[in-house]
Amino acid sequence: MKANIIGVGSTTFSEHWHYGLREMISYASLNALKSANIELKDVDSLFVANCLGSTINGQNNINAICSDELAIQNSVAIGGGDAAGAYAIAQAANSIMAGQSKIALVIGVEKMSDMPITDITQIASEVTEQEYEASTGATLASLYAMITLKHMKLYGTTDKQLGSVSIKNHSNAVENEIAQFRFKVMMEDIAKSPMIADPIRLLHSAAPSDGCCALIMCNEGSAKEYKDKIQLAGTGIGADFMAVHEREDITTFNSVRSASKSALANAGIKVEDISFAEVHDSFSIGEIISIEDISFTKKGNGGKFIEEGNAELDGKIPINPSGGLKGCGHPFAATGIRQAIEAFYQLNNKAGKRQVKNPKYALTENISGTGATAVVNIYSL
Amino acid sequence: MKANIIGVGSTTFSEHWHYGLREMISYASLNALKSANIELKDVDSLFVANCLGSTINGQNNINAICSDELAIQNSVAIGGGDAAGAYAIAQAANSIMAGQSKIALVIGVEKMSDMPITDITQIASEVTEQEYEASTGATLASLYAMITLKHMKLYGTTDKQLGSVSIKNHSNAVENEIAQFRFKVMMEDIAKSPMIADPIRLLHSAAPSDGCCALIMCNEGSAKEYKDKIQLAGTGIGADFMAVHEREDITTFNSVRSASKSALANAGIKVEDISFAEVHDSFSIGEIISIEDISFTKKGNGGKFIEEGNAELDGKIPINPSGGLKGCGHPFAATGIRQAIEAFYQLNNKAGKRQVKNPKYALTENISGTGATAVVNIYSL
Numbered sequence: 001m002k003a004n005i006i007g008v009g010s011t012t013f014s015e016h017w018h019y020g021l022r023e024m025i026s027y028a029s030l031n032a033l034k035s036a037n038i039e040l041k042d043v044d045s046l047f048v049a050n051c052l053g054s055t056i057n058g059q060n061n062i063n064a065i066c067s068d069e070l071a072i073q074n075s076v077a078i079g080g081g082d083a084a085g086a087y088a089i090a091q092a093a094n095s096i097m098a099g100q101s102k103i104a105l106v107i108g109v110e111k112m113s114d115m116p117i118t119d120i121t122q123i124a125s126e127v128t129e130q131e132y133e134a135s136t137g138a139t140l141a142s143l144y145a146m147i148t149l150k151h152m153k154l155y156g157t158t159d160k161q162l163g164s165v166s167i168k169n170h171s172n173a174v175e176n177e178i179a180q181f182r183f184k185v186m187m188e189d190i191a192k193s194p195m196i197a198d199p200i201r202l203l204h205s206a207a208p209s210d211g212c213c214a215l216i217m218c219n220e221g222s223a224k225e226y227k228d229k230i231q232l233a234g235t236g237i238g239a240d241f242m243a244v245h246e247r248e249d250i251t252t253f254n255s256v257r258s259a260s261k262s263a264l265a266n267a268g269i270k271v272e273d274i275s276f277a278e279v280h281d282s283f284s285i286g287e288i289i290s291i292e293d294i295s296f297t298k299k300g301n302g303g304k305f306i307e308e309g310n311a312e313l314d315g316k317i318p319i320n321p322s323g324g325l326k327g328c329g330h331p332f333a334a335t336g337i338r339q340a341i342e343a344f345y346q347l348n349n350k351a352g353k354r355q356v357k358n359p360k361y362a363l364t365e366n367i368s369g370t371g372a373t374a375v376v377n378i379y380s381l
Numbered sequence: 382m383k384a385n386i387i388g389v390g391s392t393t394f395s396e397h398w399h400y401g402l403r404e405m406i407s408y409a410s411l412n413a414l415k416s417a418n419i420e421l422k423d424v425d426s427l428f429v430a431n432c433l434g435s436t437i438n439g440q441n442n443i444n445a446i447c448s449d450e451l452a453i454q455n456s457v458a459i460g461g462g463d464a465a466g467a468y469a470i471a472q473a474a475n476s477i478m479a480g481q482s483k484i485a486l487v488i489g490v491e492k493m494s495d496m497p498i499t500d501i502t503q504i505a506s507e508v509t510e511q512e513y514e515a516s517t518g519a520t521l522a523s524l525y526a527m528i529t530l531k532h533m534k535l536y537g538t539t540d541k542q543l544g545s546v547s548i549k550n551h552s553n554a555v556e557n558e559i560a561q562f563r564f565k566v567m568m569e570d571i572a573k574s575p576m577i578a579d580p581i582r583l584l585h586s587a588a589p590s591d592g593c594c595a596l597i598m599c600n601e602g603s604a605k606e607y608k609d610k611i612q613l614a615g616t617g618i619g620a621d622f623m624a625v626h627e628r629e630d631i632t633t634f635n636s637v638r639s640a641s642k643s644a645l646a647n648a649g650i651k652v653e654d655i656s657f658a659e660v661h662d663s664f665s666i667g668e669i670i671s672i673e674d675i676s677f678t679k680k681g682n683g684g685k686f687i688e689e690g691n692a693e694l695d696g697k698i699p700i701n702p703s704g705g706l707k708g709c710g711h712p713f714a715a716t717g718i719r720q721a722i723e724a725f726y727q728l729n730n731k732a733g734k735r736q737v738k739n740p741k742y743a744l745t746e747n748i749s750g751t752g753a754t755a756v757v758n759i760y761s762l
Contacts, residue, residue: 020512050460054436058515060507061462064753067620068510068627073639074618075754076468079431079458081442087457091472097479126441129449131401134439237455239448258454372445373456 003093003232004223005379007036007216008341013180013329015113016210021057022069024212025109029070032214036226038103043216045101046075047092049084049108049333055123056114066107074101081127081368082282084108085213085336086375090235092217102222106215108337112208120208124332127369129243141205141283143244143370145197148285151251152199154300157288159199161303163190165284166203168312169320173327175354178338180209180329204284209329213337215344228348233361234267234378236260242372253371256293260365263376267361271295274378275359276318276346278339280367281325290365291319294376318356321346336375339364343379384474384613385604386760388417388597389722394561394710396494397591402438403450405593406490410451413595417607419484424597426482427456428473430465430489430714436504437495447488455482462508462749463663465489466717467756470596471616477600484603487596489718493589501589505713508750510624522586522664524625524751526578529666532632533580535681538669540580542684544571546665547584549693550701554708556735559719561590561710585665590710594718596725609729614742615648615759617641623753634752637674641746644757648742652676655759656740657699657727659720661748662706671746672700675757699737702727717756720745724760 009031011024019027025048033040046066054060063075080087085108095101112120121141125134128143151157166185173179185203193202223229238258241247247254264271271294279294281287288302296317297305305311311319322328322342325335343362345351360380367374390412392405400408406429414421427447435441444456461468466489476482493501502522506515509524532538547566554560566584574583604610619639622628628635645652652675660675662668669683677698678686686692692700703709703723706716724743726732741761748755 022512051441052435054433054507055441057511058507059511060432060436060504061460061509061623061749061753063461064508064620064623064749065510067754068623073620073636073643075620076472076618077460077465079442079460080444084458091457091475094472094475094479094481097481098475098477100475100478123441126435126439127445128442129446130438130440131403237457239445239454239456242442242445242449255454262454368442368445372442373448 001097002220003096003217004220004229005215005217005340005344006223006226006229007032008344009035010178010213010341011211012178013209013211013331017113021059021065021109021111024111025066025107026069028212028214029105029107032216036216038216040070043072043103043105044074045095045104046072047078047088047104047106048075049078049088050110051079051082051084051332052110052112052123057111080373082332083336083366083368083373083375084333086364086366086377089340089377090375093232096217096219102218104217106217106337107212108334109212110331110333111210112331113210132243141197141200144283144285145200146244147250148199151285154251157303160187161307162204162284163187164307165281165287166190166326168306169281169324169326172313172321172354173323175352176323176328179323179327181327200283206282206325206330209331211329211331211334213334213341215337215340230344230347230379230381232377233380234263236262236266236376239373240371244370251289253289253293253374255371255374256290256365256367259374259376260294263378267378269361274361274363276321276356277363277365278320278322278342279365281320282330287319294365313354313356321354321356336366339366340377347379347381382478383601384477384598385601385610386596386598386721386725387604387607387610388413389725390416391559391594391722392592393559394590394592394712398494402440402446402490402492405492406447406488407450409593409595410486410488413597417597419597421451424453424484424486425455426476426485427453428459428469428485428487429456430459430469431491432460432463432465432713433491433493433504438492461754463713464717464747464749464754464756465714467745467747467758470721470758471756473598474613477598483599485598487598487718488593489715490593491712491714492591493712494591513624522578522581525664525666526581527625528631529580532666535632538684542688543585543665544568545688546662546668547571547707549687550662550705550707553694553702553735554704556733557704557709560704560708562708581664587663587706587711590712592710592712592715594715594722596718596721611725611728611760611762613758614761615644617643617647617757620754621752625751632670634670634674634755636752636755637671637746637748640755640757641675644759648759650742655742655744657702657737658744658746659701659703659723660746662701663711668700675746694735694737702735702737717747720747721758728760728762
């Protein structure tokens with residue numbers, strides 16, 4: 001028995017100066033309920049993913065906020081760094097499969113504009129290893145920069161290939177109403193954008209964002225009553241050494257390998273069956289390594305694969321049709337839920353101008369830190 | 382099909398200056414494995430509860446730390462304020478009941494000694510409502526003080542009755558090897574202890590602590606192979622208005638009422654069937670209100686009930702035989718797991734000098750903030 005998603009809702013990803021956590025939670029949740037055509041009283045459990053609430057918003061009891069705001073008794077908070085959203089979906093699915101929940105509301109929320117970007121950079125590094133990485137001053141960007149340089153050295157990955165990830169994702173985001181960065185970028189824009197951590201430039205990086213996404217989930221039987229739905233066909237969770245320096249090969253995300261392998265086995269399909277994927281491009285190199293480690297292409301070929309257009313909407317395997325983290329923005333715990341929302345729209349053929357042709361299986365990959373953990377969820381109709 | 386606990390392990394609750402999160406996690410986990418006589422490789426999933434890691438320890442990816450330290454791929458972080466421990470048990474149980482996990486390791490960890498107590502007081506208030514409570518300077522102690530005063534006014538609850546909670550729990554803690562405060566206190570010690578927030582004194586309050594507790598859980602069938610085990614007979618989760626000022630009656634924890642009602646229904650038993658309980662005495666009034674709202678005694682009678690000895694080890698319904706939060710210390714997310722460990726020892730008749738006579742059902746109650754949410758777990762042999 002599999003869990004299904006029968007409704008989705010979201011705020012835009014933006015700088016929501018005039019909204020707090022409560023307002024964003026309500027907005028996304030009520031929209032998800034509306035989308036499924038059900039009422040709040042039908043929901044019997046709530047799973048909320050949040051990562052930075054305590055450090056940025058001074059709020060360290062996020063499920064209590066949701067319960068208070070939405071009058072739902074049974075709520076729980078799910079963590080897991082910036083992969084928290086995908087984790088929450090997996091936990092809600094467990095609850096449904098265990099028969100402990102009939103209709104679950106799953107929320108991912110992050111409000112990152114409450115602090116200046118310099119503080120965010122430091123706070124975000126808390127998802128990396130504290131004792132050996134964050135405390136030395138290493139940031140997510142600086143660690144990803146090392147990974148990028150090594151990938152360039154080992155496989156000849158180029159600046160232009162990194163740029164092609166950003167160009168594609170910005171282009172896809174233009175058609176996504178949730179996305180924060182709905183404009184195209186050109187190779188020269190990227191080359192002129194500020195250097196963050198050599199060779200990573202601003203336009204190779206996903207920006208912190210405010211966003212809240214929500215899903216309604218139920219069991220297979222109940223889902224039959226609903227028009228638009230997708231099934232969570234399989235989940236895989238993987239882990240790697242947390243600190244980059246401990247990994248045998250820093251250009252490989254073992255967490256992603258393990259998670260995608262488990263998810264495919266769990267869904268009973270092969271990687272060739274996947275129609276499109278939403279992957280974790282917090283930095284351009286993230287998308288390149290992800291598609292290698294999921295095995296959409298062979299190790300070292302990720303940059304070339306994207307540069308040659310294979311990951312475009314009409315390519316061999318569309319990657320990040322939503323615009324990805326780069327085009328949508330990256331409100332940490334909301335990202336994993338946003339990926340599921342994209343799967344919902346695409347598989348129901350409701351993705352408008354960014355619609356992928358006749359998708360059968362969607363794969364979403366949400367990772368924490370620099371690949372410390374990864375959650376891969378596979379969806380089908 | 383119910384989930385079972387087949388092994389337990391714990392650090393002592395203390396100021397562990399010489400250990401970090403990693404060392405505490407390993408120590409408790411390996412002890413739990415030893416207790417169940419299984420190996421790390423047998424564990425297929427890990428659930429870790431932590432509340433204050435990001436604000437106190439600068440570590441916002443606690444399940445990645447656990448996965449790294451213990452080489453377990455499938456891990457997830459569970460929040461829920463200072464009730465996170467009990468939440469994690471419920472999530473692990475879902476995973477087992479859903480058939481997604483065969484042997485789960487459930488960890489609750491908190492390391493609070495990394496910051497001075499004045500900072501802890503402010504940080505701990507982040508589990509209350511940020512916008513209307515914490516940001517005004519209200520602390521957990523000051524909010525509980527209001528609740529205490531109102532309970533005194535409405536029901537005639539006395540200083541002496543508050544003190545009798547602390548006396549009992551300190552007395553029980555003497556026999557508990559985990560406990561941080563293994564010494565008896567007398568009524569005059571309490572009266573002489575510093576005033577924290579009138580009428581709450583130091584010896585009415587549970588101290589912040591460093592601690593890590595771990596459990597091994599599996600399904601009913603597999604549990605048969607193990608000698609010592611308990612079953613999670615039922616779980617209930619409840620919520621109330623988060624901010625104290627929004628509640629109709631601040632001397633009632635609606636979250637506890639709702640959670641205990643659900644848990645009893647889920648277990649198919651009545652409150653009279655409970656042999657003993659571990660409740661959330663972060664402040665003495667918390668134990669008094671909890672036993673009222675679980676219905677061990679009628680509303681307003683909690684102080685008298687305890688003062689008259691009904692909650693002693695040989696009383697009508699022993700409350701906090703472990704020593705409770707007062708005697709053991711309160712490392713936030715570890716507390717809910719510690720309560721389950723007490724249930725494990727007591728139900729298997731291995732609680733030594735604090736053994737309750739022939740217990741059949743144990744009830745544990747773990748609450749977040751000032752009762753914003755509550756998790757009640759019921760255990761049986």
